[in-house]
Amino acid sequence: MEVKQIQKLYEAMEANGYESLELELGKKNKIKLKLDQANFLEPETLYEEFEEEDDSISKTQIEIRSDKVGTFSFARENLEIGDQIKKGEVLGTVKGISFLDKIKCSVDGRISNIAIQQGGVVDYGRLLFVVEID
Amino acid sequence: MFSKILIANRGEIAVRIIRTCKRMGIATVAVYSEADQNALYVKMADEAYCIGPARPDLSYLNIPNILSVAHATNCEAIHPGYGFLSENPSFAEISQKCGFVFIGPDHRSIERMGQKSVARELMIKSNVPVMPGSQSSIDTIEEGLQIARDIGFPVLIKATSGGGGKGMRLVEKEEDFAKMFEMAQGEAQASFADKRVYVEKFMRNPRHVEVQIIADQHGNVVSLGERECSIQRRHQKLIEESPSPAVTPELRKKMSETAIKAAKAINYHNAGTIEFLLDSDGNFFFMEMNTRLQVEHPVTEMVCNYDLVELQLRVAAGEKLPMETEIVQPFGWAIECRINAEDPSMSFIPCPGRIEKYLVPGGPWIRVDSAAYENYLVSSSYDSMVAKLIVWGRNREEALDRMNAALREYEIKGIETTIPFHIHVMKHPDFRSGNFSTNFVDKNFDRFINEINGEKEKEAAANQAAG
Incomplete structure (x- = not known):
């Protein structure tokens, strides 16, 4: 196999979102291609990582993002940076055309960033809060 | 507004x-x-x-x-x-x-035109010519076979909810009918969750000619003339032009009047396209109506001097159409090439990837409708169209020459595109003479491949010599 052909395969893998590919060329020859994670991150994967605790930034905080689209309202008026919050507490709501989504915190902790305003338009994956874990 | x-x-x-x-x-x-x-x-x-x-x-x-x-x-x-x-x-x-x-139109118009056999029935009632065949959906093989015998083979079995050639079967001989009927039903069920099919006469090598209409909410319907869309591959249009080299002013009047009648039959408003099959004797038959703006709308804009999106916005806002005539006459000639991220030398296989270099053609009467730019990533998640290149000329020959020059000026590096295919078509004698039908690509495909590969080899040799 020529270098150019392998390069083309890499491009096709990247374009189609494959991380690795094994090819059998005849009975004995096998070729295995793997894409470097630094070059390729599937957007969906990225999003999931944001929702979970993001190891690469810090283990002490989580980001709360919206997976719905609509208008944001705070659950209580005077929510401020530094406020103590409990696991399961509703911080706000996203109101779409046919739904009302509650934004809950998945840990006990302290709010370290409020990235949204009352009445702000929230789109898919939008950062809403950062919470320092207790 | x-x-x-x-x-x-x-x-x-x-x-x-x-x-x-x-x-x-x-x-x-x-x-x-x-x-x-x-x-x-x-x-x-x-x-x-x-x-x-x-x-x-x-x-x-x-x-x-x-x-x-x-x-x-x-x-x-x-x-x-x-x-x-x-x-x-x-x-x-x-x-x-x-x-x-x-x-766009009322949801009821979309619904009715979306069901091919319902649309067909409606057109028959409104005296719009349709291909001979069943009036509406058919349920049994026996019923279908009887209709096929009456209209004569070859026939097409088509999905009621179909489109894009899915659920469609060509039947050449009577003995194949039962098998093909079941296959078409199965494919229709799988693709559209609706197994209903209907039968119509198959026309060999027709032209695909469509009429653009625009209608306001006050009962006015205007035809903006026809588009010739016969250069297709697997039901995907590749090159479109307006007017059509096969349409005379008399035929344009007839087709336009029929399209207006079709639109009025369903109280249509906003932009719409009525697709016809045209035979070599100038007979035309209703195929389907597209209840939206078409990809190829710019060729109509170029010869009619109307911005179709503007007209859509105005009629949607309740304004009256500005034209004083029912049929807008084309001025000059316009042609569009769809530049897709596909490799024509490899059976048009999609080639998504990053555009490394991007230089668009310019000059008088050249228009590029595109979302591409240098470093743009053509995603594999969506269709492979990168750009539409549209040119205008005082006559067809001038338009084709201008298109040929513009295609050669267009530089897209990093991905394969259909530009070499279009260059080949622009100089093809059948295309230039205007004497072609929907089988043009299939008929000439081997010749394209040979020429495109020959040019690639020449280019490689030249690069080697230079390097």
Whole structure:
């Protein structure tokens, strides 16, 4: 196999979102291609990582993002940076055309960033809060 | 007129719609998937919101998310573009119920025209010529076979809810009918969740000629003439032109009057296209109606001097059509080539990837409708069209020469495109003479491959010699 052909395969893998590919060329020859994670991150994967605790930034905080689209309202008026919050507490709501989504915190902790305003338009994956874990 | 609209689409058509809105002073809201966050239309729109991941069913087909953005941003109307939700009657209906103007026809028109056999029945009732065949859907093999015998083989078995050639079977001989009928039903069920089919006469090597109409909400319907769309591959149009070299002024009048009659039969408003099959004797038959803006609408704009998106916006806002005539006569000749990220030397296999170098052609009467730019990533998640190159000339020959020159000036590096294919077609004697039909690509395909590969070899040899 020529270098150019392998390069083309890499491009096709990247374009189609494959991380690795094994090819059998005849009975004995096998070729295995793997894409470097630094070059390729599937957007969906990225999003999931944001929702979970993001190891690469810090283990002490989580980001709360919206997976719905609509208008944001705070659950209580005077929510401020530094406020103590409990696991399961509703911080706000996203109101779409046919739904009302509650934004809950998945840990006990302290709010370290409020990235949204009352009445702000929230789109898919939008950062809403950062919470320092207790 | 509207002060703010949402564009429920992506790519070049979103760019196209934004351009007209900017000129008219209408604010635009774009919606995009995670794969399109760096798209040109996202940057051009006044506001842009992410509505989901790359998968179309989670983003561009996600009706609650799209309507939620329209609601949250106080949009008055929604332009659906083409593809995605543009011919989804539920989307049109829900949009209206939520208080937005749908920039397109009434949802009932979309619904009726979307069901091919219903549309066919309606056209028969309105005296619009259709291909001989069954009046509506047929349930049994026996019933279908009787109709096939009456109209004579070859016949086509087509899916009632079909499109794009799916659920369609060509039957040459009577003994194959039963098998093909069942296959068509199975494919129709799998593709459209509707196994109903109908039978019509198959025409060998017809031309595909369509008529653009625009209708307001006051009962006025205007024809903007025809488009010739016979250069296709597997039912995908590749080159379109207006007018058609096969259409005389008398035939144009007849086809336009028929298209207007078809539109009036369903109280149609907004832009629509009636597709006809045209035989070599000038007989034409209704094929289907597309209840939206077409990809190839720019060739009509170039010869009629009307901005179709502007007309769509105006009639959707309740204005009357500005034309004083029912049939707009074409001025000069326009032609469009669809530049796709496909390798014509490899059976048009899609070649998504990053555009490393991008240089568009220019000069008088050359128009490029595209969402591409240098470093743009053509995603594998969506269709492979990179650009539409449209040129105008005083006559067909001048238009073809201008297209040929523009194609050679167009530089897209990093991905394979269909530009070499178009260059080949522009100088093909059958194409130049105007004497071609829908079998043109199949008939000449081997010759294309040989020539394209020959040119590639020459280029490689020249590069080696230079390097």
